[in-house]
Amino acid sequence: MEQVQLLIDGTFVDGEDHRWIEVLDPSSEEVIGRAAEASPGDVDRAVEAAHRTFPTWSQTPPSARAAVLRKAAALASSRLDELARLLTLEQGKPLKEAKGEIRASIDALEYYAEEARRIYGETIPTDQANRRSIVIRQPVGPVAAIGPWNYPVLLLCWKVAPALAAGCTMVAKPPSVTPLAVTRFLACLIEAGLPAGALNVVLGPGRTVGERLVRHPLIRKIGFTGETRTGETIMKAAAEGMKRISLELGGHCPLLVFPDADVEAAAKAAAYRAFRNMGQICNAVNRIYVHRALHDRFVEAMVEETRRLRIGRGIDDLDLGPMTTREGLEKTMDHIEEARAKGARVVYGGHRPAGASFEKGYFLVPAVLVNVDHSMKVTREETFGPVAPVMTFDTFEEAIGLANDTPYGLVAYVFTNDLKTALLAAERLEAGTVGINNVAGGEVPFPYGGWKESGLGVELSHHGLEEYLLLKHIRIEFK
C-alpha cells in the first residue's frame, strides 16, 4: 500500500484530523494507496510556513536557487522508474507515457533553473538630468499551485519550477484522484536542499482544502490548471485581496483538414491526439473538420488507425490504458449516446472492450463518430474522453467559422500543404497555440496559454516565469 503525507514547513506529517483519501487503480478499481487529508488548520500552517520563508528564499541568490532545482531534477531522474510506475498505477496511462511525463517534469525543473539567472531588469531614460529610472522584477510572494489529475506531476511542475526559480515560496495542492507520484516527485525538492517552508504540500478536496488555500490572505498568487468552471470560482475568490492569477482551463480543440492535406498523415495525427491518455488532455482533438472531398478517405484512415490501438492496463504498457475515473467514463458514454440519439453514427468503438481482463476497470474502446453537428454535447462540452467527432466543410471561411464556434480557445490544429491556407488559418483561429501539420503538445521553451474561456495568462517559456514576478520602478534623484 503506497502512502503519502502532507508536507508542512519541511516535515512530512499526517493531517491533524488523521483523515485519509483512498487512491484507486483505475484498471482494477482496487485501492492501491492513501494520502493524508489536510484540515483547515493544516492548510493555514502550510501557508504561514510559506509566508515565513519568503524573505529567505526570495533573497537566496539565483544561482543557489538554480542549484536546488538542478539537484531535485537529478534526484527525480534517479527515481524515474519508481515515479512512473506509481503514476501509471494511480492514473492509468501506459508506463512509457508516465515516464514521458516524469521526464518532461524534470525538464521543467532544469529549464527554470537556467531561467532563474536571467531575471533581468531595465533602465529607462528620463528627461531630468538628476534622475535615473530602473525597473526590477521581484517575486510576487507566496503562491498557491493547484493541479488536475490528467497530468498530475507535469502540470504542478509547470507552476512549481518557475515559482521557485523566481524566488516565490509555495503551497501546492495535488489532485485527490492522483496524489501519489506528484507528492513523491515534489519531495525531491526538499531532499535537494530547499529551505523548510519554501514548498509545502497539502492534499484534499478542492471545495474544502483548495478553497481554504486560495482564499488565504497571505497567498499573493494562484497558479491553477483545471476545469473552466473551477477557474471561474478561483477567479472570484482571488478578487478578495486582489491576488494574481494564472489559469489554464478546459479546451475544445478543432483539427482542420484542407483539400490539399496529406489525408493519411492527418488521420494518424488525429487518432493520436484525440485518444492519447484516453482523451483526458486539455489539448485533445475534440472536433475534426474535413473538406467534403476527403471525408470518406479520412474516416476510413482514422478508423484504421484507431483499430490499431491496443488497450490494456497501464502497467502492461500498450497504447491506451483505462480512463482515470468512473465519472469520466460515464460522462463519455453519455456524450456518445446523446450524439447517437441526435443522429450521429458511431463508425468505430464507443463501447467497453470485450474479454475477462476488462471486467473491472474504466476501459473504453475509443469512438469515431460521423454525421455530427454543433447541437451535440460532443461538439459543445469538453468530453474529456476518447471521442472523435468528424464533420465536413466546403470553404475556408466555413472551416474557420466552425472551428471558432466554441467558448474555448486553447489549441487548434491545421493540416494543409498550402502556405497561404496555413498562415491565414493560423491567424484566424482563436487559440493560444496553433499546430500546422503536427499535433505536438506543450513543451517547456514555448508559451502555452488559453484564449477565451480556456484561461488567463501563460505557462512555460520565459513568459511563464513573468507570471511569478512583479515589476518595480525605482526612481532615483540626486543633487
Ligand code: NAD
Ligand atoms: P478540476 O477543476 O475539477 O480540479 C482541478 C484541481 O482544482 C484539483 O486539484 C481540485 O481539487 C481543485 N479544486 C476544485 N475545486 C476547487 C476550488 N473551488 N478551489 C480551489 N481548488 C479547487 O479539474 P480536473 O477534473 O482535475 O481536471 C480536468 C480539467 O483540467 C479539464 O477541464 C482539462 O481541460 C483541464 N486541464 C487544462 C489544462 C491546460 O493547460 N489548459 C491542462 C490539463 C487539464
